[in-house]
Amino acid sequence: MENCLHAHAIAEVMGVSxxxxxxHGPPLSVARGVHEAESKSKPWDxxxxxxxxxxxxxAKHRLSDEVVERITPERLAERDPDGEVQGWLxxxxxxxxxxxxxxxx
Numbered sequence: 001m002e003n004c005l006h007a008h009a010i011a012e013v014m015g016v017s018x019x020x021x022x023x024h025g026p027p028l029s030v031a032r033g034v035h036e037a038e039s040k041s042k043p044w045d046x047x048x049x050x051x052x053x054x055x056x057x058x059a060k061h062r063l064s065d066e067v068v069e070r071i072t073p074e075r076l077a078e079r080d081p082d083g084e085v086q087g088w089l090x091x092x093x094x095x096x097x098x099x100x101x102x103x104x105x
Contacts, residue, residue: 009070031055
């Protein structure tokens, strides 16, 4: 699903410009871009794997919590011109409508 995020939504929230393609998801690129945008940061190549993993994890959280809120139907259609994701969402919605209601606790 990260590959369906729109680059403009990422830029609006994260302040970095990254390429998003069907085969290249944005978390690592966003983590690197945010790191490099910090004026006092050391070069990305000097960042330890552990630090990179933490930065990528933070980026993933922001992408799923904040950036996803900026995905409009138009932006989704631009990233998913064949409507594959919309089809998944429709199927999930239909499954939820036809599933039994959970018991009242």
